[in-house]
Amino acid sequence: MSETPPQDTADFDTMARDIAEVPAVEVIVTVAVNLMSAAAVKLGLTEEGDQYKDLDEARKLVHALAGLLDAGATEISSFHAAPLRDGLKSLQLAFREASIVPDAPGQGPGEKYTGAVFG
Secondary structure (H helix, E strand, O other): OOOOOHHHHHHHHHHHHHHHOOOHHHHHHHHHHHHHHHHHHHOOOOOOHHHHOOHHHHHHHHHHHHHHHHHHOOOOOHHHHHHHHHHHHHHHHHHHHHOOOOOOOOOOOOHHHHOOOOO
């Protein structure tokens, strides 16, 4: 059996201590921004355009973002929540525009949490 080198344990302890110092609001916002960025790429909204476009993947990311924002709404302030909700709505609208066969109102990604999104 191999033993874990002491340095690996120290690195983990350092990472845990670093994470412990980050407020929950910052973690939630960071995760939301990462989901938004990934969804934008999968929607083809980056400079590369359609190179990475994948609407199935985008649907999952937008839905997860909506769920996170719905669950975290009471935990983060309006200062943080408002721009995230605006970004979510923009992604939902972009998804609707990119879809060849649009979802019925209220059935698009994340609309389970946000309600129907209209332009």
